Amino acid sequence: MENESPNENLRGLFQLLTRRFGLLNKTCCSAEGVDVSLVQSHIIYEINRQHNPSIQQIAETLNTDITTFSRQIQSLIKMNLVTKTPLKEDRRISILSLTEEGKSVNNSIDQQMNDYLQEVFSGMNDFEKETVIRSLKLLNDRMVKSSVCCTAPWE
Template sequence: MENLREIFQIMARRFGFLNKNCCSVGGSEISLTQSHILYEIDRQHQPSMQQIAETLGIDITTFSRQVQSLIKMNLVQKTPAPEDKRVQILSLTIEGKYVAKTIDEQMNLFLNEVFSHMNDFEKETVIRSIKLLNDAMSKSSMCCGNMQG
């Protein structure tokens, strides 16, 4: 039996290394967490602070600090929700959209390069397997059941 934990550790390290090295855009260093926040703000329609924090499984205090640093970098803006001023809606600035798009392009280039070492059948098998794994993880009582994405 193969050591499953080792397989996942290696894959996580390789993705971590990629994210550490890919997320420098226009002189701004973007952390892995910040790149996830930008991605989710871009993906969701007028999300609240709480929605993004829950999606990413980050406690609200840590999340607030990350958002503040993204605001200082002029990548994200917060506006009170019209129906409830206590709720803060997050959106990307023009610079934030550019950074999110650039990171997305870099990730797609990397993934396309990785998949170029596989034939179509292998590529489809890997993608289908990752979808199956994500689905099974969402149903697990020990992991990530409430995470979206």
């Protein structure tokens, strides 16, 4: 390990980070007594972030196939977290919104993540925090510009 170059164990570093964020867990979050998967958490977040998004818009944002995505939406509707309303001008398009319970779950997940990150960053000085944040922004920007962006590199 001492003789490894900084790039030799990047995969291991990303895998460890993934595990520490709990991204491999079946349930990523428990909020308001509701267990939410990582995918469902992303959907809830995007519905909240975007203004009256359609199913297609959220599926594209998350780079998810529409069939798989539709099953997730149905699951969130059954959990009373999301509503789906046909667009008046074109009933083939459905608009997604969070129910009051969905908003509450989203706020709870936000608070949990913010508390967790605040704890993580509390052990860093301002320079270290700024360096991590700047590096994450740079990494995200480079990933978007990658030729294999938004898919696993081995697909």
